[in-house]
Amino acid sequence: MPERIAFLQGNEACAEGALLAGVQFYGGYPITPSTEIAELLSKRLPEIGGKFIQMEDEIAALGACIGASLTGLKSMTASSGPGMSLKQEHIGYAALCDVPVVIVDVQRGGPSTGLPTQVSQADVMQARWGTHGDHPIIAIAPSSVEEVLYMTIKAFNLSEKLMTPVIVLTDEVIGHMREKVKIPDKDKIELWERKKPAVSPEDYKPFDTDDDDIPALATFGSGYRYNVTGLMHDRAGFPTTRPDEVQDLLDRIHRKIEKHIDIITDVEYYGEENASLGFISYGSSARTTKKAVQVLKQKGINTNMMRIKTLWPIPAKEIFEFCKDKEKVFVVEMNMGQYIHPVKSVSDDPYKIKGIYRYDGDFITPREIIDRVGGF
């Protein structure tokens, strides 16, 4: 289909993005405010020969996605806070076993059932550290409906290329807001596919890699018979407790992400180049922050901002550079201060990093940001 303009909700844009990326399998469980993604794909996937299944819970939904991914299908699931809590078990499994899968988290207020219909950005730390054990994770955060579409495609690309789970962190506002979206021509989208084994089944070791540290997991049923396990495993895929093999596995899955940081990291700047006051924000709150920068400029106060599009792994170099010549940097987020902690840890001076938060379920306004800047 050629490029077209549509008026879409963020969740609809997510489904459109997934279809453009070639999603073939969706395993879901209903939860507000993410449900429209499942509803749309339950209609569209069977129409194009894809697979949609509503599982019995979020744990099963992601488990089914991982199973489907091992048969070679591009797989995804979507959820929100309470469902994300349940998915953590299998996020860790996918990270340890190099299984590509896309997980969309349309964030709502928490903890617990929290605010099912209202906005938050309080799953940022959960996205990074929600599952147990040391593991790498990629999480990206769109700020507009159109960006949800493009970031969903990016999530599939990163996931398939790097053989890893990727989390798309949207929120209730982005998910339910309607905006103009330019839907690209499917033929013009660059899609990255996962690697195929380069050796014969006899010589195949599923978790043996080239210098890029990315394994070529064969499709189940293709003649390469191998073992996948959530236990620590050697490069042949068999369980191990040998310290050198355990360390090799953990080091490799982390190196795999570090080595490809250039295609993962994405940030955007806005405002006066040499301002001494700066903002760091992401997702929907970055829109409010941008407005605050504009209003402050009208008042004669020069500021600038950095919008973080890839939250995890943290763009450490970029944040350090952004903060280093500034007097103060404000981290704007809709939680009680989560992303501010890694920002402090990678900046030159943690004491100049200040937090501007809102976490009552209402959307943060430019007025609040401006007022808080005055208070510091």
Add this chain to the structure above:
Amino acid sequence: MDAKVKERMTNPMHNYLRPKKKFPTVWCAGCGNGIVLQSIVSAIDSLGLDRNKVVLVSGIGCSSRAPVYVDFNSLHTTHGRAIAFASGVKFADPQLKVIVITGDGDAVAIGGNHFIHACRRNMDITAIVFNNYIYGMTGGQVSPTTPQSAFASTSPHGNIDQPFDICELAIGAGASFVARTTVAHPNLLYQYILQGLKNNGFSVIEVLVNCPTNFGRRNKLGDAVNMIKSLKEMAITMDSLKSKWMKEQNIDLSDLEKHILTGIFTDIKKPRFIENYASLIKRLQRLKD
């Protein structure tokens, strides 16, 4: 050559052991799990299934370690979730023959939800439930199938809880083939697995397995041989029980408690998720054309 030696050398199991996997198994001496694995492999072999198209999916526990030793596609998942992963595999590629290997705790405690929903969907999967009445791998804790009054490390005063009947649960939830036997009946076990593999839909084969290390030791049931003997004595088919009762003046219902009912409890045709989805896709395709 001695006939027995010859038979051992032609044991189909030998063709299916993974050449690169280090042995021995994680299982204790006297454990019945190997008998079940051998029956599964024999059934696959006699059906002539292409091993490239067979996927063994397991959860966590002693029995769930079985797939790693045999040369198929194998997926050792998280505790209780084997059936969820297996559903994804089967739905994504219906050409694959998907077999779930799970234990009593894995299948009906932590994985109970996935178990009943796979039954409900009549998902084309064969689930072999190794029921040893106890959590073996973690050292002998009480499980949802531990009989009342039995001892386990977390029921040191005797189990006060009611056990599940896995087969009744499967039938109630909608599985289309449900059978139970024990490791003391390897021929029947092989037959049931064969039938389960042939069945289109969700098949549950519950196998009572002796665990001498944990269940046997804690309940003074003797060694592996004694445990297998008592499984053999306790097992009774519904038919033999009925014929026994037919001869009696007053039916002795305590027979049910003294025995383990074995046999095929359900073998029916009913709608299947995979089949229904395929028809849905065809219907939508026709609408488009």
